[in-house]
Amino acid sequence: MAAWSTIESFRLDGQVSLVTGASRGMGKAIAEALAGAGSDLVITGRHMDTLTPVAEGIREKTGRRVVPIEMDMGVMPSIAATVDNALKEFGRLDVLVNNAAINTRMPAVEYTEEAWDAVMAANSKGAFFMAQACGKAMIERKQGKIINILSLTVAWGLPTVVAYTAAKAGLMQLTRLLAVEWGVHNIKVNGVAPGFIRTELTEPVQRDARSRWILNRTPLGRWGEPEEITGAVLFLASGASDFVTGQVLFVDGGITAGSDWRTGT
Numbered sequence: 001m002a003a004w005s006t007i008e009s010f011r012l013d014g015q016v017s018l019v020t021g022a023s024r025g026m027g028k029a030i031a032e033a034l035a036g037a038g039s040d041l042v043i044t045g046r047h048m049d050t051l052t053p054v055a056e057g058i059r060e061k062t063g064r065r066v067v068p069i070e071m072d073m074g075v076m077p078s079i080a081a082t083v084d085n086a087l088k089e090f091g092r093l094d095v096l097v098n099n100a101a102i103n104t105r106m107p108a109v110e111y112t113e114e115a116w117d118a119v120m121a122a123n124s125k126g127a128f129f130m131a132q133a134c135g136k137a138m139i140e141r142k143q144g145k146i147i148n149i150l151s152l153t154v155a156w157g158l159p160t161v162v163a164y165t166a167a168k169a170g171l172m173q174l175t176r177l178l179a180v181e182w183g184v185h186n187i188k189v190n191g192v193a194p195g196f197i198r199t200e201l202t203e204p205v206q207r208d209a210r211s212r213w214i215l216n217r218t219p220l221g222r223w224g225e226p227e228e229i230t231g232a233v234l235f236l237a238s239g240a241s242d243f244v245t246g247q248v249l250f251v252d253g254g255i256t257a258g259s260d261w262r263t264g265t
């Protein structure tokens, strides 16, 4: 057996990762990082026209095999079909990054059943059944890493993000449940909870007064960039975290550390 090398333990050569919602934002950055570490990829999104150029770009940059699959996290048969196709293509799945999510913002007193159902379907039910479908294949091989992308809303009550908050908090507890239930099969399940990251999802917030509030409360005093999530995900996807399961890693510029007072402001 080769000697343990910390830096080599971060590599994913010979592995296959599935990243949901990889057409833009953090999903795209995460997919690029995993391929950069040696993993072949299945990337999913709702529209093939936005997914195909991402797949081509990652192939060109990294030389890895990248298979794009159009699917909707809110449609259960499309989840099963995606995992079947991934297994047909590669014969194995080592890493799942449950990244795809939507958000609909409105005050709690106005929140509609339609918005609730759509957000819960994609962010909660879809994420669980994706983990289940990938988990079954991982359990057979007694190896796998599942990373659920959560949110700082698992720790903080923020106004207007009603269903999103319920879905992410539920997914955090599912992260812990699955880590406990599947530890016996050597499947590790962890969460990454981003703070405020500059993507299209947060575009409306970046433009208005809430951005000033965020900057004042984030100890690092700025928004995060999508690429800044990738180190945490790579750690949790790789052998470097082989004794880590059921945990939530916040990547948030320190905002959940507890104080709303930033030195010097």
Ligand SMILES: NC(=O)c1ccc[n+]([C@@H]2O[C@H](COP(=O)([O-])OP(=O)(O)OC[C@H]3O[C@@H](n4cnc5c(N)ncnc54)[C@H](O)[C@@H]3O)[C@@H](O)[C@H]2O)c1
Pocket: 020, 021, 022, 023, 024, 025, 026, 027, 044, 045, 046, 071, 072, 073, 074, 098, 099, 100, 101, 102, 122, 149, 150, 151, 152, 193, 194, 195, 196, 197, 198, 199, 200, 201, 202
């Ligand atoms: N941006 C932030 O500040 C922030 C903060 C905390 C958590 N997050 C979480 O990080 C993850 C990525 O967010 P982002 O900011 O990159 O968002 P984004 O909107 O830029 O990207 C989300 C991706 O998910 C896909 N997607 C959405 N609904 C889908 C569905 N039903 N089926 C298939 N794909 C679907 C979109 O097409 C897109 O590719 C999400 O889980 C989000 O909740 C984001």
